[in-house]
Amino acid sequence: MTVAPPPGDVDTPARGGRIRRQHEAAILAAAEQVFARAGFQGATMAEIALAAGLPKSNLHYYFGTKAEVYRAVLAHILRLWLAETDRINADADPRAALAHYIEAKMRLTAEHPDASRVFANELLHGAPEIGDYLRHELRLLVAEKAAVIEAWIAGGKMAPVDPVHLFISLWALTQTYADFETQVCAVLNRRSLGPADYRRATAHVLNLVLRGCGLVAPIPEGVSPCST
Amino acid sequence: MTVAPPPGDVDTPARGGRIRRQHEAAILAAAEQVFARAGFQGATMAEIALAAGLPKSNLHYYFGTKAEVYRAVLAHILRLWLAETDRINADADPRAALAHYIEAKMRLTAEHPDASRVFANELLHGAPEIGDYLRHELRLLVAEKAAVIEAWIAGGKMAPVDPVHLFISLWALTQTYADFETQVCAVLNRRSLGPADYRRATAHVLNLVLRGCGLVAPIPEGVSPCST
DNA sequence: TGAAAACCTGACCATATGGTCAATTTTTAA
DNA sequence: TTAAAAATTGACCATATGGTCAGGTTTTCA
Numbered sequence: 103m104t105v106a107p108p109p110g111d112v113d114t115p116a117r118g119g120r121i122r123r124q125h126e127a128a129i130l131a132a133a134e135q136v137f138a139r140a141g142f143q144g145a146t147m148a149e150i151a152l153a154a155g156l157p158k159s160n161l162h163y164y165f166g167t168k169a170e171v172y173r174a175v176l177a178h179i180l181r182l183w184l185a186e187t188d189r190i191n192a193d194a195d196p197r198a199a200l201a202h203y204i205e206a207k208m209r210l211t212a213e214h215p216d217a218s219r220v221f222a223n224e225l226l227h228g229a230p231e232i233g234d235y236l237r238h239e240l241r242l243l244v245a246e247k248a249a250v251i252e253a254w255i256a257g258g259k260m261a262p263v264d265p266v267h268l269f270i271s272l273w274a275l276t277q278t279y280a281d282f283e284t285q286v287c288a289v290l291n292r293r294s295l296g297p298a299d300y301r302r303a304t305a306h307v308l309n310l311v312l313r314g315c316g317l318v319a320p321i322p323e324g325v326s327p328c329s330t
Numbered sequence: 331m332t333v334a335p336p337p338g339d340v341d342t343p344a345r346g347g348r349i350r351r352q353h354e355a356a357i358l359a360a361a362e363q364v365f366a367r368a369g370f371q372g373a374t375m376a377e378i379a380l381a382a383g384l385p386k387s388n389l390h391y392y393f394g395t396k397a398e399v400y401r402a403v404l405a406h407i408l409r410l411w412l413a414e415t416d417r418i419n420a421d422a423d424p425r426a427a428l429a430h431y432i433e434a435k436m437r438l439t440a441e442h443p444d445a446s447r448v449f450a451n452e453l454l455h456g457a458p459e460i461g462d463y464l465r466h467e468l469r470l471l472v473a474e475k476a477a478v479i480e481a482w483i484a485g486g487k488m489a490p491v492d493p494v495h496l497f498i499s500l501w502a503l504t505q506t507y508a509d510f511e512t513q514v515c516a517v518l519n520r521r522s523l524g525p526a527d528y529r530r531a532t533a534h535v536l537n538l539v540l541r542g543c544g545l546v547a548p549i550p551e552g553v554s555p556c557s558t
Numbered sequence: 559t560g561a562a563a564a565c566c567t568g569a570c571c572a573t574a575t576g577g578t579c580a581a582t583t584t585t586t587a588a
Numbered sequence: 589t590t591a592a593a594a595a596t597t598g599a600c601c602a603t604a605t606g607g608t609c610a611g612g613t614t615t616t617c618a
Contacts (some may be wrong), residue, residue: 276505284461302495
């Protein structure tokens with residue numbers, strides 16, 4: 103039911119031999135891709151094996167079942183996902199802290215779109231594996247950060263915004279670029295999203311959210327549309 | 331590859347006998363539920379049949395294959411989804427038009443969460459069925475509405491915001507409440523989202539977006555948290 | 559250098575599931 | 589009333605896929 107000790111302990115114990123570490127990593131990388139494209143049920147062990155360049159039986163040597171591979175992928179992703187809220191603390195500057203968070207999330211989305219998609223798929227299907235994690239660790243983290251934002255609002259440092267819903271909005275605004283990339287590409291009339299597209303998207307989200315929180319706009323206006 | 335004539339023709343031709351219409355509707359409703367919960371691959375004809383209260387063979391009498399059922403569900407959803415942009419036109423008031431759109435999208439999300447989830451799942455997996463639709467009909471619609479918003483901005487009626495990205499943001503902000511309901515419930519510490527939660531969410535999104543577009547805040551501040 | 563541990567994998571199996579079909583009943587409408 | 593059309597469904601099949609396993613090979617390290 104629960105993902106192996108989520109980001110609970112130190113950096114993965116790294117147990118097992120050299121070969122094991124290498125192959126497990128290869129399998130996880132392949133699995134992330136395949137799960138992202140096909141979902142849990144749609145993914146097949148054979149496909150993952152192919153992508154990892156290993157015979158199917160070998161996957162079952164390292165991971166007993168498909169569900170185990172899936173859980174390992176989720177655990178790997180959660181480790182990435184959680185960080186980046188550090189700067190949101192009582193004595194930080196709201197605008198800088200929020201901007202930093204948005205930029206970090208956007209970078210994460212751009213650099214690990216498959217991870218985002220696997221996570222999205224898990225949520226979409228009711229989070230059977232990470233539900234507990236969301237209801238405990240994540241909820242507490244958000245409650246903590248929400249208190250910081252409440253304090254900023256009370257101190258007149260930003261417009262009144264529901265802090266928990268603000269987090270929900272930030273996740274939605276950023277991850278949509280990975281999760282629904284197909285739709286984004288369609289309306290932007292692009293084949294895929296490049297660095298320039300992500301820069302534009304980041305500028306847009308920053309602009310919308312910071313202004314929406316009464317923290318003026320950081321980007322003057324003319325964000326060079328292309329190049330560099 | 332393409333969904334049956336999307337919202338192309340009139341209201342579904344409604345061909346076939348009385349019984350056909352009834353049973354097809356029952357099957358589609360059941361399928362929407364099941365696809366929302368399990369995705370395309372995860373859904374089984376047996377499960378859909380059970381939910382529809384019909385023997386499995388009967389589904390295959392009305393719809394040849396699972397893919398056909400799926401396409402029919404998508405077509406049904408697209409019909410719902412597209413509307414509601416009417417009020418976004420050159421001589422409308424930006425704030426009223428945007429507020430109306432957000433409220434409509436939010437209502438749609440609250441009333442048809444399963445539809446939203448099926449759609450999200452399709453996008454997440456690269457929109458193999460509705461890709462063409464997105465790249466043509468949807469893209470044109472958005473381009474048209476984007477021009478309206480550009481005009482509003484040029485006329486100094488609202489802050490400069492990238493119009494296409496604004497649409498992407500609006501979809502993300504609203505649909506996240508259905509697609510990722512599990513996560514939303516987790517951080518809000520709720521078992522499920524009720525009308526009051528949706529009211530709060532709507533107020534939040536309106537607040538964030540309208541302010542973000544330089545259209546002041548409509549909700550004074552204290553939105554009664556609970557009751558009614 | 560040798561033996562224990564780790565690793566590898568082709569062949570195989572059980573099951574789940576989408577789909578078929580032919581025999582039958584119900585509905586429609588002339 | 590009746591025959592054609594529409595609807596129904598239990599039994600059945602082919603295939604895909606997760607998972608097993610026994611017999612091997614390689615690596616490790618004392």
